[in-house]
Amino acid sequence: MALSSRLFLCGRFGRFADAVLLINKQPTVPLTCRCYVAVSQRNQLQFKLDERTAHSSLDLFKKDTGVIYRMLGLDPSHVQDSPLRFRDWAVVFADSRVDSGCHYWEVTVKKSQEFRIGVAEASMSRDECIGTNSSSWVFSYMHSKWYAMTTNKQVPVSLVGKPDRVGLLLDFEAGKLSLVDPQISKVVHSLKTHFPSPICPAFALWDGEILTHSGLEVPSELK
Template sequence: MLVKCLIFKHVRTYLQFRLNERTAHSSLDLFKKDTGIIYRMLGLDPSQVQDDPERFREWAVVLADKKISSGRHYWEVTVKKSEEFRLGVAEALMSRDECVGTNSSSWVFGYAQRKWFAMTNSKVVPVTLVGKPDRVGILLDYEAGILGLVDTEKPRIIHTLRAQFIGPVCPAFGLWDGELLTHSGLEEPEGL
């Protein structure tokens, strides 16, 4: 008797995103096929930027083009020549007149004045991280309500923000100097 056995391979897909130019503040230029941003001090004259209700008007912020409403996702960010930035997630419908981390609809890890911090709803919590790595990871577990800052060298979670996500969120980035390059479509490192 011949028994046919079918093996189904579970194909994992990893969050792949680009930065959404429609949301980018006028001082941010997208590059590298919309996976990176560079801060331009003078930026573009806001009157020369296409008016879009999705665009951040007051703050140098950009959202990714993917909305997340379930699952565990991981991405990394390379930081170059920047002394002030924020990385995290924001509700897709977050006000475009606010900065990420200053309201109850965004959760970020930031770096300013040579120190790391976690921030939501304008509440700042210091994150003890020695030095400024060139590359960090972000781990989002939507159902568990966890956003983690990951040391990509070890790899280990350095700090965790707890949240109760209600609606879809997008990867979010704020930048006030230098440049950031996002790396999506990555497998979550083992042990996190």
């Protein structure tokens, strides 16, 4: 597929699962934040991935801290029905929401050439993909290049090479999400915005797997 068309689309997922999902789309159900775990007042976010939000092409592993992409995925009719689940896009949210403070977590990347990591409003529509709307802020990796992304607009990020591990630094009050090189504890690029409501760590994946590492202190070099 040409790069221009790939940049416009969120991505691909299970070939058979997506056809069924698009034909039998479920009605939108109002989402609330009551399903998420409240965050500690400390600046040390601890989370797992929330299976109830995971698209049927995504499998969670290692006690729900990692996610792997399955090309064919599961038959959507075999996945437990939930208004929190992403139906059209290979997205999963964390089980914790953030409404204050400064937090840091890392992601290990394994065999993935296309993924997105960042945050999104807990109440974001499950019919959209992270990075394509004003309710999500992500860093996208594809075609061996990084992009900062929101409202479907992409800004190139000068981080060269395929990542093995990256960090995310979130300052809720400042409205800032930063991509971090953990090897040197340096901010590579920052997204500036205003978070109008509680947000969750969010992940999208179209091959390979990623593993999350939460409960980390903010590195002293980044404070």
